[in-house]
Amino acid sequence: MSGSTDTNVPHTELPVEAVSTVAPSQPHPTHTPLLQFDLVSKWYGPVLALNQVTLTLGGGITGLVGANGAGKSTLIKLATGQIRPSIGRVTVGGLDAADWRARRFIGYCPDHDAFYEDMTGRQFVREMARLFGFTSHEVRTRTEAVLDRVNMTTAADRVMRGYSKGMRQRIKLAQALLHDPGLLILDEPLSGIDPIGRREMLDLFASLAAAGKGLLVSSHELEELEKLTGHVVLMGRGRVAAVGTIAEIRDRLDHLPSRVRIEVADPFGLARLLLGTEGVLGVEMESGGEALIVRTKQVKPFADRFAALVVEHGLNVRQFEPLDESLHAILGYLLGGSGKT
């Protein structure tokens, strides 16, 4: 995998500007990005699945979120070279994604697990390893290494027909890691895995990212995704609605006030204080009268001012909770509805 190492950039250097609808695309970075979409559109017959997507990804973990039919799967298939764009260009490590050589940079873990069910896990991973053109010795060593990496060595000799969903996910991940790719594309890698398994998988993803790899993780498990990464690509109706960290995207939605729930001993007194405070757009009393819902332009400056108020007036604050800083809420703002995917 020469060529992939010099393309790995730290997560912090990711170009956040690669937004197709929220902001115009910026010039490409001087280094070769791991994955790049240039004004890519894809039609399936009369159906427009992806609409003028421009996107640049480097190292680190990036979440890919959106409702069903948003175009996530099409984007992944384009990135892995399984389909060609109708318009535009997709490159992986500088190579056209449809070129088979580009797939040496990519490890792909599909969402469905259609295997040769009568093979054992080890046999399946070996068969996949042979597709890369490894020698027999390399096939064995790489297979054992990845099985160990995903913690499947002990169960690898069982027939896959009897595997649990979590085991299948691990085997799929193992075959994606075989060639030590610079970019891992994971489609719903957490679905069907129990909480302990999820923790292990999240740790594995984090360690891979720490080793300099780029991970594009498509998932409907937004809470888990938020634990894994703050950097997301939000998709809706075939477009990339926004790219960046959750906080950055939320800040860009400055026309939509943020809501903060504050639980204090004297909510009416606090309401009086807040109405005159800079940055507060409105205050509502929660039903029951135990807490206030404050609408503010940006949460962080408000939090600073609120902290000063607490000290100055000796307020007894029981809870301070931003209500719509989550990925769910942002998705709801951008795409409409509750943000449920």
Place this chain on the structure above:
Amino acid sequence: MPTPTDSLLRYRPWKGTFRPPVFGAFAMARAGLTVLLRRKLFWAVYALAGLVFFFYFYMQYLVIWVQQQTADRTAVVAGVPIRLSEFTKFLERVNMNGTGLTFGNFIWFEGYVAMIVLALAGAVLVGNDFHHGSLPFYLAKPIARRHYILGKVLGVGAFVNLLTTIPAICLWIQAGLLYGWQTYYAERFPLLLGILGYGAALTLVLSLLLVASAVFVRRTVPLVMVWCGIFVLCPALANFLAFNQSLGTTWRLIDLWNDLYIVGLWLLGVPTTEARSGFEQPPVWQAAIALAVVCLGAVAYLGRRIRAVEVVS
């Protein structure tokens, strides 16, 4: 204190160079063969193929041995000396004596067995990649679509050759040992080329046809029905049109199995008048064109359909 990369110590970065993608195609062929050999149900059909082979093997041994034993001998019957070879002449009509027709007929029979297995296994070998969606596992690897097709065709081809060409070569070697290897192998060398040619034609046509039809129908029962249509219904229709309706031998071309047989006999140097059906046959060049059209059609179809996703409406 542990670091996040501690657990990566066993999983080492890949430093080597990859071999060309054609090795991926070989790997796919190997996986396909493994699937075919792993199914216990198919071993009943392999036993049938084994029976056909051993029948030919021992019959060839018997026929040649009898012919050699009686070649120069005479028997006196009621005081009249008669050459024994006159009594055993009928054995030549059995066509199990190391001639072109021996190998042509043998491959014809064994090919039918291969066809039955392929009809049953096509869905597992190819159709499931589309039906269950395992194609992305292949297409996301560093191989092109042509390597995928090549891998599947190689797997089917290897299987067809295991059941037809290789046993036929064994029979050719056996015949040489029975007749006398000093003369037989040199004089009948074109037969070996003919066997290889017939095997290649079978491989090409059956593998492309199987992969294309399995991509088209994907599941076992429809695939068996399609193959029954091609190799049972079409021959019956061909005979009906060509002979019952007297529309001419050109209509026999829709019998693909017969086309393969005619081309195979031509490669083995046997005139089509000696073909086993006994009916009048179309010219070899027409049969060859019919096979080429089928192959090109299959390749064109596969080129369009080997895609991970399909057009949705």
